[in-house]
Amino acid sequence: MVLIGIEIFAVALSGGWAIAGxxxxxxxxxxxxxxxxGVGAAWLLLQLWHKAARVDPHG
Incomplete structure (x- = not known):
């Protein structure tokens, strides 16, 4: 989850920087x-968290 979250936020921030540039x-x-x-990335990460918690609620 941490690795995917960092990648999602990295893509969001670099995408905003690249489009502006x-x-x-x-x-x-x-x-x-x-x-x-970044807000969109946070929403995606929250959705991923909920789906992962449904698959393995104790992990």
Whole structure:
């Protein structure tokens, strides 16, 4: 779970940085994109956590 969570957040943050850099949107828009993608990554991680807990509730 930890490894997958780190990878999800890394993709979210680097994706926001890359999109802002590609379209030359500036630092503030880049940070906003990172925040939006980070919230999406947190939601995905929560969904993954719930599904994993259903498969192995004691692990």
């Amino acid at each position: 590609l379209f030359e949107l500036g630092d503030h828009v880049g940070y906003a994109l990172m925040a939006v993608f």
